[in-house]
Amino acid sequence: MSQQKFVEIYNLIKEYPNPFGEDFRVVDGFNLNIQKGEFVSLIGHSGCGKSTVLTMLAGLNEISDGGIIVGPKEISGPGPDRAVVFQAPCLMPWMTAYQNVQLGVNNVYPHASKKERQQIIEYALSAVGLKESMKKYPRELSGGMQQRVGIARAIALRPSVLLLDEPFGRLDSLTRMELQDVLIEIIDREKLTAVLVSHDVDESVFMSDRVVMMTNGPKAKVGEILEIDFERPRNREVIFKDPAFFEFREHLLAFLEQRAHLRGDIRVHSRGNTVGYSTDAVTDSEAAMVAH
Amino acid sequence: MANKSIDTIKYGLLRIIDVSGFTIFDPVVRLLFGEEPAKQTSKILKYIVIPTIFLFVCIWLWASIAPTHKTKSGQVPTPSQVIETVETNYRQYEREQEKKTAFLTTGSERDAQIKAAKERLKSLEEESKAAQSELTKVEESSLTEIENNLAPFKKEIEAIAAKLKTLTSSAKTEQTALADAIAAGTAKPETLIQAIADFETQKEALTEKRSELNKQLTEAREDPDALKAARLRANAVANEIQHTNSVIDHYEKKNREYQVNELMTKADAAAALASSSKDPKDILKAAKDQVRNTKKIEDVQEREYAPTSTVFWHQIKRSIFTVFVGFVIAAVIAIPIGMMCGLNRIAMACFTPIISIFKPVSPVVWLLIFQIIVGAFFPDPENHPLFVLSSTLPFIQDLGVNPAMVFSACTVAMCAVWPALVNTALAVSSIEQDHLNVARVLKLGFFDRLFKIIIPSSLPLVFAGLRISLGVGWMVLIAAEALSSSDGLGKFVWDEYQNGSSFSFANIIMACFIVGIIGFFLDRLMICLQRLVSFDEDGATV
Numbered sequence: 001m002s003q004q005k006f007v008e009i010y011n012l013i014k015e016y017p018n019p020f021g022e023d024f025r026v027v028d029g030f031n032l033n034i035q036k037g038e039f040v041s042l043i044g045h046s047g048c049g050k051s052t053v054l055t056m057l058a059g060l061n062e063i064s065d066g067g068i069i070v071g072p073k074e075i076s077g078p079g080p081d082r083a084v085v086f087q088a089p090c091l092m093p094w095m096t097a098y099q100n101v102q103l104g105v106n107n108v109y110p111h112a113s114k115k116e117r118q119q120i121i122e123y124a125l126s127a128v129g130l131k132e133s134m135k136k137y138p139r140e141l142s143g144g145m146q147q148r149v150g151i152a153r154a155i156a157l158r159p160s161v162l163l164l165d166e167p168f169g170r171l172d173s174l175t176r177m178e179l180q181d182v183l184i185e186i187i188d189r190e191k192l193t194a195v196l197v198s199h200d201v202d203e204s205v206f207m208s209d210r211v212v213m214m215t216n217g218p219k220a221k222v223g224e225i226l227e228i229d230f231e232r233p234r235n236r237e238v239i240f241k242d243p244a245f246f247e248f249r250e251h252l253l254a255f256l257e258q259r260a261h262l263r264g265d266i267r268v269h270s271r272g273n274t275v276g277y278s279t280d281a282v283t284d285s286e287a288a289m290v291a292h
Numbered sequence: 293m294a295n296k297s298i299d300t301i302k303y304g305l306l307r308i309i310d311v312s313g314f315t316i317f318d319p320v321v322r323l324l325f326g327e328e329p330a331k332q333t334s335k336i337l338k339y340i341v342i343p344t345i346f347l348f349v350c351i352w353l354w355a356s357i358a359p360t361h362k363t364k365s366g367q368v369p370t371p372s373q374v375i376e377t378v379e380t381n382y383r384q385y386e387r388e389q390e391k392k393t394a395f396l397t398t399g400s401e402r403d404a405q406i407k408a409a410k411e412r413l414k415s416l417e418e419e420s421k422a423a424q425s426e427l428t429k430v431e432e433s434s435l436t437e438i439e440n441n442l443a444p445f446k447k448e449i450e451a452i453a454a455k456l457k458t459l460t461s462s463a464k465t466e467q468t469a470l471a472d473a474i475a476a477g478t479a480k481p482e483t484l485i486q487a488i489a490d491f492e493t494q495k496e497a498l499t500e501k502r503s504e505l506n507k508q509l510t511e512a513r514e515d516p517d518a519l520k521a522a523r524l525r526a527n528a529v530a531n532e533i534q535h536t537n538s539v540i541d542h543y544e545k546k547n548r549e550y551q552v553n554e555l556m557t558k559a560d561a562a563a564a565l566a567s568s569s570k571d572p573k574d575i576l577k578a579a580k581d582q583v584r585n586t587k588k589i590e591d592v593q594e595r596e597y598a599p600t601s602t603v604f605w606h607q608i609k610r611s612i613f614t615v616f617v618g619f620v621i622a623a624v625i626a627i628p629i630g631m632m633c634g635l636n637r638i639a640m641a642c643f644t645p646i647i648s649i650f651k652p653v654s655p656v657v658w659l660l661i662f663q664i665i666v667g668a669f670f671p672d673p674e675n676h677p678l679f680v681l682s683s684t685l686p687f688i689q690d691l692g693v694n695p696a697m698v699f700s701a702c703t704v705a706m707c708a709v710w711p712a713l714v715n716t717a718l719a720v721s722s723i724e725q726d727h728l729n730v731a732r733v734l735k736l737g738f739f740d741r742l743f744k745i746i747i748p749s750s751l752p753l754v755f756a757g758l759r760i761s762l763g764v765g766w767m768v769l770i771a772a773e774a775l776s777s778s779d780g781l782g783k784f785v786w787d788e789y790q791n792g793s794s795f796s797f798a799n800i801i802m803a804c805f806i807v808g809i810i811g812f813f814l815d816r817l818m819i820c821l822q823r824l825v826s827f828d829e830d831g832a833t834v
Contacts, residue, residue, distance in 0.1 A: 060729055078732040090726040094748040103744060104734040157734075 006071065006193055007034035007057075007161055013065035014052050026052050028219035030066070031266075032212060034161075034195070039187060041196045041204035043252060044214035044223075045260055050197045051165055053214075057195065058084045058163050071160050080108045083154035085167040089146035091138040097149045098134040101125060101156050108157050124156035125149070127186050144175035148182065155186060162187070162194040168203065176200075180207065181236060188233035201252045206239055211248075213255045215263055223262070224255055227270040247274050298325065313819045316340060369798035374805070377798040385604035387535050394542035395597040398549040406543045413536045420533055423526040430522040437516060445509040452502045456495065463491040551592045559585035601779050608806065610691050611780035615769045615814075618704025619762050625705070626712035626761070627754060631746070633713070634720025643713075651710045655703050655768040659775055662702040670695045696778035703772040708765035715757025719750035752826035759818035766811045781807055 012030040015023040027049045034040050042050040055061035057068055059078035068075050070082060083104075091100050101121045109117055125134050128148040138146050147167060154162055167183075168176040184207055187194055198204050204211045208228055215223040228248055230239055239245055251274035302325045309317055319335035322328070351371050358368040369377075397405055470487055473479035515523075544550060559582065566578025601607060633640040670676050673695050682693035691697075727749060731741045773782025785803045788796040 058733060060732060078729075079735055080733065082733070084729070084733050086726060086729070088726055090724075090730050092727065092730075092745065092748065095744075103730075103736070103740075107734055107736055107740065 004035065005033040005069075006036040006038075007032075007195075008069040009033070009053075009057070009066070010068070011066035012053065012056060012063065012068065014049065014056060014061070015064040025219050026217055027056075027221070029221050030214075032222060034193060036193055037191045038210065039192075039194045039196070039208045041198055041208040041211045042214060043198060043201065043204050043211055043256070044220065045216055045256065046199065048214045048217045048260075049220035050214050054084075054163055054165050054195060054197045057161070058082050058165075060084075080104055080157045081160045082163055083157045083159035084163045084165060085147075085150050085154045087166045087169045089138070089143070089150040091146055091149055091153075093138050096135050096137055097125060097130060097141065097152075100138075100149055101153045104153055104157050120156055124152040127155065128152045128182055142175075144171055144179060147171065147179060151179075151183060151186075155190070155192070160193065162192050164194060164196040164198075166197055166199070168200070169198075176203075177236070183207070184234055201249055201256075205245060205248045205252065206234065206236065211252060213252065213260070216261050221263070222266050223260060225266060225268045226251055226274070227268065229271060244271055247271070250274070311820055311823050313816055313823075363797075366794060366797055369801055373798045374801050377795055377802050380795065381603045381799070381802065385602045385606075387539075388599045388602055390535075390539055391542045392597040392599060394539050395546060395548055397543060397547065402543055402547065402549065406540060409536060409540045409543060413533065413540065416529060416533050416536060420526070420529040423522070423529045427522045427526045430519050434516045434519040438513060441512045442509060445505055445512060449502060449505050449509070452498055452505070456498050456502075459491070459494060459498070463487070467491075548592065548595060552589055555585060555589045555592060559589070603781070603784055603803070603806070606690075607780050607784050608810070610697070610778075611769060611773065611782070612810065613688070613691055614697055614701050614773070614778065614780060615704055615762070615765050618701040618769065619708055619758075619765050621701065621705035622708035622712055622761055622765065623758060626709045626757075627716050630713045630716025630754070630757075631720050631742075631750075633717035634750070635746070640717065640721075647710060647713065650706075655707050655771055656775060658706045659699060659703045659772050662699045662706070663776065666698060666702055667695060670698075692779065694778070696776045699776045700769060700772040700778040700780070700782075703776075704765040704769050707768040708761035711760035711764060712754070712757040715760070716750065716754045719753030719757070720746055722753075723749050752822065755818065755822035755825055759815065759822060762814050762818050763811065766807075766814055770807055 009030060009032045012027055013025065014027040015025050018024045030049075030053055032040070042053060044050050052061060056063050057070075057075075059075055059082065075082070091097075092103070095103070098121060101124055102117070105117050105120055109120065112120070122131070122134070125131060128151050130145065130148050130152065133141060133145065138149070141149065147170075151167070164183075168179055171179065180203060186192070187207075196204065196207060205228060211226045211228060212222055213224045213226065214220050226248060230242070230244075248271075251269060302321065305321050306318060309315060309321065316339055319332040320340070323332040323336065355370045355372070358370045361368050394405070467484065467487055470479055470484045474481055474484060562578055562581050562585065566575055566582075569575060569578070599606065629643065633643050670679075673679055678698075679693055679695075682691075683689045723746060727745055731745050736744065769780070770782040770785070772778070773780040774786035775782075777783055777786075781803055785800055788799040788803070
């Protein structure tokens with residue numbers, strides 16, 4: 001990871017005050033650098049703090065200690081340079097799909113002409129395949145279509161980092177695959193930098209360049225990092241047939257099942273250097289080394 | 293194609309029913325369009341027919357129970373009596389309208405109308421004569437009937453009185469004899485006491501019977517129905533004659549054109565007199581008179597008919613107008629303050645004590661406070677700009693805006709402000725965090741956030757609050773009008789209560805229904821508005 005950093009998360013700590021004892025640390029010393037154009041997934045068990053890290057990166061959650069630098073400067077508070085796609089579509093029910101996307105565009109491009117803004121909005125909506133439904137209200141759209149509007153709203157802002165907070169968590173599996181394809185197509189085309197929080201192993205492997213595995217909370221941090229070197233643009237058919245896909249998948253599952261509770265130095269794994277079910281369980285020496 | 297357009301009509305109607313909240317008529321419409329007749333008929337039976345029967349049962353209960361309860365202000369009115377008063381009151385309104393047209397009619401039309409009215413009067417007078425003679429006849433016959441009815445009671449009462457007399461005298465002699473015997477030592481004192489006690493019980497029994505008979509006598513003395521009916525008829529004709537006379541009056545002496553003409557001839561005569569005179573004093577006086585007369589004529593020309601206040605529709609209109617003024621004041625105050633409280637915890641903390649203390653205060657107290665405080669702004673109501681302005685505006689000028697109305701409206705506003713305020717604060721503070729997060733990420737400015745997110749998302753709850761406010765306001769208004777003597781339904785009820793004529797009680801019941809029905813429609817109106825602004829429902833885009 002010696003390349004130039006675009007996003008730098010340094011020793012990130014999130015504490016909640018506890019009136020009856022020591023402060024409750026959800027995230028303790030999370031370090032991560034992200035390059036420009038890279039797609040990083042955060043994966044871990046429920047409640048491990050991956051969403052906390054993402055909301056801190058979005059600026060929606062206060063940072064207790066440490067810092068986050070995006071591009072040239074440290075972040076303070078939320079902003080459209082870090083657009084978020086939430087788990088729920090979070091559309092304004094009283095606005096059409098077009099107006100929902102427009103909400104942010106007007107603010108981010110204050111000097112653009114009306115025509116230019118219209119082009120931006122229409123481009124974003126057609127990128128997610130909603131060219132025909134621009135004038136529809138959220139209640140007239142299915143859950144998947146609503147989430148598409150959510151994605152369009154985020155990409156229309158041309159963010160430096162696109163933050164995806166379990167964006168497909170509430171969708172059925174068919175719609176989820178459909179939307180993953182839509183999203184990966186946009187990301188590959190626009191070369192967007194993105195951070196995805198997910199607990200779907202297949203999804204993270206399919207979409208990311210690197211998967212960051214987090215240890216169990218409280219005091220969660222980066223446990224391991226898996227580098228995924230499939231070619232971009234990515235194609236579901238090809239990748240899901242690749243034997244390496246299963247290797248990565250096994251590695252992630254093994255981490256989640258067996259090593260997520262262990263703490264130690266961050267290890268970086270890549271193709272051929274993975275730990276799967278078949279290879280072995282945690283060795284004694286390894287366990288001794290990371291004993292806390 | 294034809295099918296499609298019928299469907300459009302059908303679903304349009306269903307949508308209207310849905311938005312207006314009369315979903316109860318949904319099966320009727322569906323049945324009319326032939327959709328699943330069996331199902332719709334059963335629905336109609338369950339939700340329309342049975343409730344209607346229940347309503348009739350209630351009315352029947354009312355009709356049968358009401359006459360059994362006698363009160364100080366007469367019998368409790370039955371439904372038919374209430375309907376009668378509605379008709380009477382409506383007739384009053386029509387009469388006012390007739391007088392108004394009479395007042396404004398001009399030219400040859402006026403002459404024709406006078407002729408027609410006089411003819412009507414003639415026939416009415418004949419009718420009246422007939423009714424009077426009928427009445428005297430009935431009176432005579434019923435007098436003997438009443439006497440006949442009373443005779444047996446009178447006889448019995450006389451008999452009882454005689455019995456009482458004999459009983460008293462015999463008891464007296466018996467008791468003195470016994471007392472003598474006791475003094476002589478031939479009898480025991482107990483016998484005397486026993487004798488006195490016996491006498492008392494007998495006397496009591498007789499007196500009771502007598503008072504019972506007296507009561508029956510009073511009842512029997514009541515006029516027979518035929519007499520009552522004849523009297524009513526005669527009264528009605530007399531009433532109509534009086535009205536026709538008044539109408540003729542309004543065509544003649546009180547007519548506007550007539551008055552103007554009258555003044556003009558007077559002025560012309562004065563002018564003629566002045567031109568023929570040589571005395572400078574006379575000339576001066578004539579010139580002054582001329583100026584005065586022109587002014588007078590102008591005044592009369594602009595004069596409008598001054599109607600007596602009637603329930604239909606003057607008082608109803610005035611009440612509705614007052615409640616809307618109060619409601620608008622309440623909304624204008626409540627919504628911005630509510631938004632502020634919802635957005636800012638400090639504002640909420642500032643307003644909470646005020647809200648909690650003033651919310652439970654009775655409208656009566658507010659009315660008195662406003663009469664003092666707001667009353668101070670109108671030391672001279674006749675010339676106050678507010679009332680001068682309101683007397684020039686169309687529609688409003690007929691209502692007669694006065695300080696009492698302002699006090700009532702202020703009281704309504706004061707009491708209606710709380711539900712709207714609390715609901716608005718709740719609506720704003722309970723906006724979904726997700727929506728606010730979106731606003732934060734998009735870095736929306738304050739006004740964008742306010743107008744694009746906060747206001748639209750809080751509208752449904754705000755309207756729910758406004759709906760409660762209007763209901764509260766309407767309830768408060770009736771009390772406020774009664775107390776402040778602001779012409780309207782409340783004052784109508786109060787006046788009827790104080791008036792105590794034979795129709796008063798029925799009038800009060802009528803007012804009760806009018807208030808209820810208008811309240812119902814105001815509520816419906818608010819429901820419609822609420823449904824139109826709520827985005828969760830399908831009705832949002834209607």
